[in-house]
Structure formats: structure tokens, C-alpha cells
Amino acid sequence: AQSVTQLGSHVSVSEGALVLLRCNYSSSVPPYLFWYVQYPNQGLQLLLKYTSAATLVKGINGFEAEFKKSETSFHLTKPSAHMSDAAEYFCAVSEGKTSYDKVIFGPGTSLSVIP
Amino acid sequence: DVKVTQSSRYLVKRTGEKVFLECVQDMDHENMFWYRQDPGLGLRLIYFSYDVKMKEKGDIPEGYSVSREKKERFSLILESASTNQTSMYLCASSLSPGTGDIYGYTFGSGTRLTVV
Numbered sequence: 474a475q476s477v478t479q480l481g482s483h484v485s486v487s488e489g490a491l492v493l494l495r496c497n498y499s500s501s502v503p504p505y506l507f508w509y510v511q512y513p514n515q516g517l518q519l520l521l522k523y524t525s526a527a528t529l530v531k532g533i534n535g536f537e538a539e540f541k542k543s544e545t546s547f548h549l550t551k552p553s554a555h556m557s558d559a560a561e562y563f564c565a566v567s568e569g570k571t572s573y574d575k576v577i578f579g580p581g582t583s584l585s586v587i588p
Numbered sequence: 589d590v591k592v593t594q595s596s597r598y599l600v601k602r603t604g605e606k607v608f609l610e611c612v613q614d615m616d617h618e619n620m621f622w623y624r625q626d627p628g629l630g631l632r633l634i635y636f637s638y639d640v641k642m643k644e645k646g647d648i649p650e651g652y653s654v655s656r657e658k659k660e661r662f663s664l665i666l667e668s669a670s671t672n673q674t675s676m677y678l679c680a681s682s683l684s685p686g687t688g689d690i691y692g693y694t695f696g697s698g699t700r701l702t703v704v
Binding site for chain 1: 592597623628629630631633636678680692693694695696697698
């Protein structure tokens with residue numbers, strides 16, 4: 474069965490510092506992987522996705538993530554944090570095309586950016 | 589711009605009431621989903637539908653039902669609201685079977701339900 478873990482329910486970084494949000498998954502088949510962002514009082518927005526093409530995936534707002542099969546990881550990074558990056562981030566996994574789409578979400582990591 | 593619209597941002601209901609949460613999408617998506625979001629638990633799938641009048645139970649369907657009479661509308665029903673159903677409810681949609689895991693989901697803004 475698929476599952477997703479996110480190390481650290483809360484991460485704080487200084488403005489301008491590197492952002493690293495960790496995601497590990499388990500899947501019996503090559504997975505599709507996603508990062509979503511949720512700003513306060515809003516729904517989730519897709520940041521980026523891995524669908525078996527390039528292992529380094531670039532998303533919106535300067536974020537990128539690298540798929541590492543050997544580590545079963547899909548960590549999210551951004552070189553320089555901005556105040557507007559403060560939000561909740563969710564990693565998600567899907568096991569590919571099925572008769573319906575079922576995506577498993579991780580518990581989320583809340584990112585705070587300190588001025 | 590494509591949209592998933594949830595009819596209410598905030599709702600307060602009394603224990604035992606029947607509650608309807610409405611979700612409408614304008615993207616002609618076939619798949620629609622209802623999740624609840626609770627701190628520390630992430631998103632948990634309640635029900636989903638991959639076609640009109642079709643529904644499938646998710647991971648936590650107890651105490652909920654759904655209705656999909658039209659392609660664009662997916663309603664979540666709390667038959668008899670209880671305080672443990674106080675939560676943020678998120679509706680999502682994806683294009684068609686086998687595409688949501690490629691293109692991802694489109695989410696609504698959520699409905700924060702408080703049951704007192």
C-alpha cells in the first residue's frame with residue numbers, strides 16, 4: 474500500500490535561507506509524486522509533480538524537488554525563502570493510472586519564514 | 589481560469605442536524621473527491637465519484653454520504669452531524685480516470701464546519 478511521511482510537522486527558516494521540506498514514500502510500483510501548497514484559509518494548489526520523466530522537477534514560485542528512487546524520497550527545496558512562502562506543504566503519492574484516481578497525502582509540513 | 593467552488597467558507601451547525609456541503613466544478617472533470625483535513629492528520633478521503641450517479645467510499649466514509657446527480661456537482665451530506673465532524677472539508681476534481689495522477693487535482697477553497 475502507498476504511504477507518505479513528511480519529516481517535521483513544522484519548519485522555520487530565515488528569509489533568504491534555504492528551504493528543505495522532506496518527503497518519503499512507499500509504493501509497490503513506480504509512483505507519481507506531487508507537492509501541494511496550502512496558504513491560510515485556502516484550498517491546496519499544485520506546486521510540482523513527478524511523473525517518471527526528469528528526476529529533478531521544477532515547479533512554481535522557485536520550488537523544485539528531486540526524485541531519488543534509492544532513497545524513496547521526494548524532498549522539496551527552494552534556494553532562498555521569501556515571506557510569501559509561509560504556508561502548509563503536502564507531499565502526495567499515486568501509483569499511476571487506475572480506473573479512478575486515488576492520491577495519498579502526507580500529514581503536511583507547516584513552513585514559517587522569519588524576517 | 590478553472591475553478592472548483594465550495595458554496596460556504598464557514599458553517600456552524602448543531603449536533604444532530606443534517607448538513608449539506610456543496611461543490612461545483614466548471615472544468616468538465618469526471619472525477620470528484622471529498623476530503624476532510626485535520627491538524628496532524630493531513631487529508632483523508634471521505635468519498636469520491638468518477639461518474640454521474642457513481643460513488644465510492646474512501647478511507648473514512650462513516651457518518652457521511654454523497655450525491656452526484658450532475659457531472660459538475662458533488663455534494664457531501666452529514667446525515668446527523670456530530671462534534672467529531674468539526675473539520676475543514678475540501679472538494680477536489682480531476683480530469684478523468686487515469687489523469688489525476690498525472691495532472692494533479694484542482695481543489696476548492698474549503699469549508700470550515702463547526703458542529704456545536
